[in-house]
Amino acid sequence: MLKEKGLLGNIGVQVVIAMCVGTLVGAMMGHSASMFAPLGSIFIHLIKMLVIPLVAVAIISGAAGLGSSHSAGKVGFATLGFFGFTSAVAVALALFMGEVFQPGMGVDLTGVEGLFSNVYADKGDLPSFWATVLGMIPTNVFQSLNEANILQILVFCLFFGIALSKLEKDRRDPLINGVNAIVDAMVWMINVVMKIAPLGVFGLMADAVGTFGFSALMVVFKLFLVYVGAILIYGFVFYPLMIKVFSKTSPVKFLSVMKKPQAVALSTASSMATLPVTMEACEEELGVKNSTASFVLPLGATINMSGNAIYYGLVAIFFAQMFNIDLGMSAYLAIIVTSTLGAVGQAGVPGPSFLVVAVLLSAGIPIEGLPLLFALDRIFDMIRTALNITGDAACAVIINDMVSKDPSHAAEEKVQNA
Numbered sequence: 001m002l003k004e005k006g007l008l009g010n011i012g013v014q015v016v017i018a019m020c021v022g023t024l025v026g027a028m029m030g031h032s033a034s035m036f037a038p039l040g041s042i043f044i045h046l047i048k049m050l051v052i053p054l055v056a057v058a059i060i061s062g063a064a065g066l067g068s069s070h071s072a073g074k075v076g077f078a079t080l081g082f083f084g085f086t087s088a089v090a091v092a093l094a095l096f097m098g099e100v101f102q103p104g105m106g107v108d109l110t111g112v113e114g115l116f117s118n119v120y121a122d123k124g125d126l127p128s129f130w131a132t133v134l135g136m137i138p139t140n141v142f143q144s145l146n147e148a149n150i151l152q153i154l155v156f157c158l159f160f161g162i163a164l165s166k167l168e169k170d171r172r173d174p175l176i177n178g179v180n181a182i183v184d185a186m187v188w189m190i191n192v193v194m195k196i197a198p199l200g201v202f203g204l205m206a207d208a209v210g211t212f213g214f215s216a217l218m219v220v221f222k223l224f225l226v227y228v229g230a231i232l233i234y235g236f237v238f239y240p241l242m243i244k245v246f247s248k249t250s251p252v253k254f255l256s257v258m259k260k261p262q263a264v265a266l267s268t269a270s271s272m273a274t275l276p277v278t279m280e281a282c283e284e285e286l287g288v289k290n291s292t293a294s295f296v297l298p299l300g301a302t303i304n305m306s307g308n309a310i311y312y313g314l315v316a317i318f319f320a321q322m323f324n325i326d327l328g329m330s331a332y333l334a335i336i337v338t339s340t341l342g343a344v345g346q347a348g349v350p351g352p353s354f355l356v357v358a359v360l361l362s363a364g365i366p367i368e369g370l371p372l373l374f375a376l377d378r379i380f381d382m383i384r385t386a387l388n389i390t391g392d393a394a395c396a397v398i399i400n401d402m403v404s405k406d407p408s409h410a411a412e413e414k415v416q417n418a
Contacts, residue, residue: 043200
């Protein structure tokens, strides 16, 4: 996977340069910079083209690898528990930092009032629990594939992968080998698309800055700084601490290995597009078994969104402070619950996140200022994606150690090696 080590060694630098140049071009050209928007659109469309088939075959492969293991149920519950816990802690950290640094206090809205809009008010409805459960079960899997319904695809592919694992060995192995071959082909396609990542990032930044201008950027600049601080704490303190406590892997080695996937995540702003690079890092450099990585990482790319959870919590605090709204304990609880559920439901593809609307509405915070965030949405998206895939990898490392210590797993290993 991604054999071009030279590209991987420089892609982070290329993306940063592309962002800076795109920002400069957007500032100089203004609305005319929208002429570069197709570069970003082409890049995003190519990424989205590969997302659905990649996650489908990767989950089938992972579920098939785990399905015949006695550890499958434990792995599933532990993975979901990890994702839910880390998302909730992420929101709590965001609320704490928002109250300490107060990014929304004293914000000067002069010159950007025209960006205020209530057009997104109808996008904030969260479905009930049973509606969510029913919504995860596809009635027509081909329709789910066509509509890119990630959660429905996830459910079907998990079920199908486990079913494959229950077949006789002579019937099962050729099918699983075929699925793995498709994964390899998808990885090759991702590698090719990644070569134009800097061009895509340049087009996206030039268009965003040219459309919104520096005045809009400066309004949310303090929010952005606090957000980056929370991301750094979570990615370089919290996750390495969990690695130290719950696994045998060195946190220093973990952070060193994750530089490559994080660079790809920054350029694509897509957990799904980064999936093959994250899998390579976990399997080849962190020692995670393929069956564990193929299950945990695609699942994480779909539902593990700690970076999004931090974003939701900080945005809620930002607008509450900007509109001088005092939040009580019930509002904080509403933000934590809604942000955690919203993060789980956020698909791992790039684009503006309207789930923040639900978070704001749950705490009674006005949403008219939401368009203010769109000027920096691409940068927010890139940074939170880098944290998301770091959390996926941390979970895979921890779950892999947990499975390795399982006596039943050790017995299975002896049978397979005999």
